[in-house]
Amino acid sequence: MARVPEAASVPIVARVRARRRETHDTWTLSIEAGEFAFEPGQFNMLYAFGIGEIPVSLSGDPGAPGPLIHTVRAVGSASQAITRLRPGDPIGLRGPFGTAWPVDESTGSDVLVIGGGLGLAPLRPAIYRLLAERDRYGQIAVLYGTRSPADILYRREIERWRRRLDTAVEVTVDHADAGWHGHVGVVTRLIDRAAFDPDHAVALVCGPEIMMRFAANTLQAAAIAPERIYVAMERNMKCAIGQCGHCQFGPTLVCRDGAVMRYDRVRPLLTVREL
Amino acid sequence: MATRQHSILTIDGVAALLDALRRRGYRVIGPTVRDQAIVYDDITSLADLPRGWTDEQGAGRYRLARRDDDAVFGFAVGPHSWKKFLHSPAQRLWRTERSADGVRIIAEPVSAKPLAFVGVRSCELHAIAIQDRVLLEGAYPDQHYRARREAAFLVAVNCTEPGGTCFCASMNTGPKALGGYDLALTEIAAEGERRFAVDVGSAAGSGLLAELPHRAATPGETAAAEAAIAGATGRMGRAMPDADEVPALLRRNLDHPRWEEVADRCLTCGNCTMVCPTCFCTTVEDVASLDGSASEHVQHWDSCFTMDFSYLHGGSVRASPRSRYRQWMTHKLSTWWDQFGTSGCVGCGRCISWCPVGIDITEEVAAIRGSDSAARGREG
Ligand SMILES: Cc1cc2nc3c(=O)[nH]c(=O)nc-3n(C[C@H](O)[C@H](O)[C@H](O)COP(=O)(O)OP(=O)(O)OC[C@H]3O[C@@H](n4cnc5c(N)ncnc54)[C@H](O)[C@@H]3O)c2cc1C
Ligand code: SF4
Ligand code: SF4
Ligand code: FES
Numbered sequence A: 001m002a003r004v005p006e007a008a009s010v011p012i013v014a015r016v017r018a019r020r021r022e023t024h025d026t027w028t029l030s031i032e033a034g035e036f037a038f039e040p041g042q043f044n045m046l047y048a049f050g051i052g053e054i055p056v057s058l059s060g061d062p063g064a065p066g067p068l069i070h071t072v073r074a075v076g077s078a079s080q081a082i083t084r085l086r087p088g089d090p091i092g093l094r095g096p097f098g099t100a101w102p103v104d105e106s107t108g109s110d111v112l113v114i115g116g117g118l119g120l121a122p123l124r125p126a127i128y129r130l131l132a133e134r135d136r137y138g139q140i141a142v143l144y145g146t147r148s149p150a151d152i153l154y155r156r157e158i159e160r161w162r163r164r165l166d167t168a169v170e171v172t173v174d175h176a177d178a179g180w181h182g183h184v185g186v187v188t189r190l191i192d193r194a195a196f197d198p199d200h201a202v203a204l205v206c207g208p209e210i211m212m213r214f215a216a217n218t219l220q221a222a223a224i225a226p227e228r229i230y231v232a233m234e235r236n237m238k239c240a241i242g243q244c245g246h247c248q249f250g251p252t253l254v255c256r257d258g259a260v261m262r263y264d265r266v267r268p269l270l271t272v273r274e275l
Numbered sequence B: 001m002a003t004r005q006h007s008i009l010t011i012d013g014v015a016a017l018l019d020a021l022r023r024r025g026y027r028v029i030g031p032t033v034r035d036q037a038i039v040y041d042d043i044t045s046l047a048d049l050p051r052g053w054t055d056e057q058g059a060g061r062y063r064l065a066r067r068d069d070d071a072v073f074g075f076a077v078g079p080h081s082w083k084k085f086l087h088s089p090a091q092r093l094w095r096t097e098r099s100a101d102g103v104r105i106i107a108e109p110v111s112a113k114p115l116a117f118v119g120v121r122s123c124e125l126h127a128i129a130i131q132d133r134v135l136l137e138g139a140y141p142d143q144h145y146r147a148r149r150e151a152a153f154l155v156a157v158n159c160t161e162p163g164g165t166c167f168c169a170s171m172n173t174g175p176k177a178l179g180g181y182d183l184a185l186t187e188i189a190a191e192g193e194r195r196f197a198v199d200v201g202s203a204a205g206s207g208l209l210a211e212l213p214h215r216a217a218t219p220g221e222t223a224a225a226e227a228a229i230a231g232a233t234g235r236m237g238r239a240m241p242d243a244d245e246v247p248a249l250l251r252r253n254l255d256h257p258r259w260e261e262v263a264d265r266c267l268t269c270g271n272c273t274m275v276c277p278t279c280f281c282t283t284v285e286d287v288a289s290l291d292g293s294a295s296e297h298v299q300h301w302d303s304c305f306t307m308d309f310s311y312l313h314g315g316s317v318r319a320s321p322r323s324r325y326r327q328w329m330t331h332k333l334s335t336w337w338d339q340f341g342t343s344g345c346v347g348c349g350r351c352i353s354w355c356p357v358g359i360d361i362t363e364e365v366a367a368i369r370g371s372d373s374a375a376r377g378r379e380g
Helices: A005-009 A077-083 A117-132 A155-162 A188-193 A209-221 A263-270 B011-023 B122-136 B143-151 B203-210 B219-233 B243-251 B258-265 B271-275 B321-340 B361-370 B373-379
Strands: A012-023 A026-032 A043-048 A052-057 A068-073 A090-097 A110-116 A140-146 A168-173 A201-206 A229-232 A260-262 B007-010 B027-034 B037-042 B053-058 B061-066 B090-099 B102-107 B115-120 B153-157 B183-190 B193-200 B282-288 B294-301
Touching: A005 A090, A012 B102, A026 A077, A026 A090, A043 A068, A043 A077, A052 A068, A052 A077, A052 B282, A068 A077, A068 A117, A090 B102, A110 A117, A110 A188, A110 A209, A117 A140, A117 A201, A140 A188, A155 A168, A168 A188, A188 A209, A201 A209, A209 A229, A209 A263, A229 A263, A260 A263, B007 B011, B011 B027, B011 B115, B011 B153, B011 B193, B011 B203, B037 B053, B037 B061, B115 B122, B122 B143, B122 B153, B122 B321, B153 B203, B183 B203, B183 B219, B193 B203, B193 B219, B243 B321, B243 B361, B258 B321, B258 B361, B321 B361
Parallel strands: A110 A140, A110 A201, A140 A168, A201 A229, B027 B115, B115 B153, B153 B183
Antiparallel strands: A012 A026, A012 A090, A026 A068, A043 A052, A043 A090, A229 A260, B007 B193, B027 B037, B053 B061, B090 B102, B090 B294, B183 B193, B282 B294
């Protein structure tokens, strides 16, 4: 549900309610922004006053009223400023923008949710919705890969999901440490272990571009049609409203035609270097 | 309209037109000579127009020259375009203020001192229509652009003296203005004086013309005006080869070796994007006051030739000059269609004239077309 145009181009002042550390460089903020509806996969522009605005995915439960949840990795000036905000601090916010994961459209299908690193953040709203309406779907598998055990986001929640008998939740790391007894290796390896009917499965994939390409290849090798694979693209964004040109990805504007895109539509673009 | 009746203004009629626009409260902008180029700036009288001047243009070349007559609009287009006035090079979007009771974000009010543009060429009308598509016809119209655009009064001038880098005829964007103007003038010489055949394009145009000293055109004058425009069609310095096929041609040639060759010459200076009347890209900058109590969020023109343009954490997506030139040209001629349902190029030739090393978009297309991967694929 897009807001009126004026509010799409100028942020409102929202307030940080809580801040929780996820990993050494990543924090999850809850932000009080009043009445706000969004679809899984959409993002907001978060504004650090006097510093800048950045696109950040909504990663909370779209079905739950209450504050908005954003998980932010501190990588540069704006993301650092945002992750340093304290409860009570003001933050600028406009949105929601972009396309959504096809959650409702996947009714009756098996659903594979495949996340790499921070890519789990934009997938989490889809997972909430899938689990909230669990009996509308066939098999559900959540496959998540990170660099190391210390980089795992939403640990407690993943533990809770893992205890469900109706959902397969697998986590893998590239590099294990002494305390790690789980899978080691790239997330695509988990695809072969998951149970799904390729003719009736939908895959939602989010992570670094290279990971999404490998995942899509593995999914296609497992006979899932490219029209049933969805990826979320990332490009530089300044406006989020289709007017600054920064998010171009060949014939698409990622802020408008994405970030969630159908794989068959972007597959030819992903193989072009530096597009 | 087959039965459209031209009116005729004399040179005094054009002076009266400028006065009438000013009387109506417009800021009148038109071509004028400055720093050895014809630019667009405030016009207060006929004397400000580049009467008796023309421009000689080629790849990487623009030079003013004296005409051997006293034509008022006897030149093509210069380094400026109307986007400078409609899609401002610097536009504050909002400011913030911090006080004891919190932070406020104050949206920049739209300003609408109405503008009148005198001397808008057909390619430029198309360029304005293209920016309308991008900035007004999406889900989130640009309010600042809209206010200026809706208030603008456009006096078009049909081209009778095309430039050496013009190729609008091959792009179907000129030389005759077919709509989108309030009034359109075609300059002709008759009986030793300059006369201007006038077409009315809107009610506002009709109202304004009624205030000016004018008379109906004779059949001879109408024929002379049409002949002058038709003559321009045949005298353009360049043509886009097979323009309708170019979007698909570029789509299938993203790995053509020509991109590497043009990148060897390209300085990635971004001149072409700055002079282009359709390039709309912008970036934003936050400027904080020294004490941190206030800040401004300002939008500036940007160029896809900069490294920052495609920056993602860890580096630029388009790090090589090859990929940036390819982005620019494929956007203008191919992906713009996918994004906005129109071409991003109107054939004005500015990017050719103002490229410091004379890279020519029509020549680049011709080179790719000459060794199209579809054809190469068939051979191999
Ligand atoms: C649709 C979308 C959703 C995103 N969701 C999240 C999320 O949920 N959590 C999260 O931590 N990050 C997310 N990102 C990435 C995040 O926007 C960047 O990390 C952030 O813009 C970096 O800005 P900075 O000022 O901190 O860093 P700097 O390195 O100082 O960046 C300078 C500028 O470059 C641009 N930029 C740099 N990196 C990126 C990037 N990766 N993506 C887009 N623009 C970039 C920005 O315009 C920024 O203002 C998302 C990006 C997109 C496009
Ligand atoms: S790409 Fe070149 S010729 Fe085409 S509209 Fe832009 S400046 Fe003019
Ligand atoms: S050519 Fe480059 S600067 Fe011009 S509109 Fe396209 S991306 Fe923007
Ligand atoms: S972010 Fe500006 S056009 Fe997409």
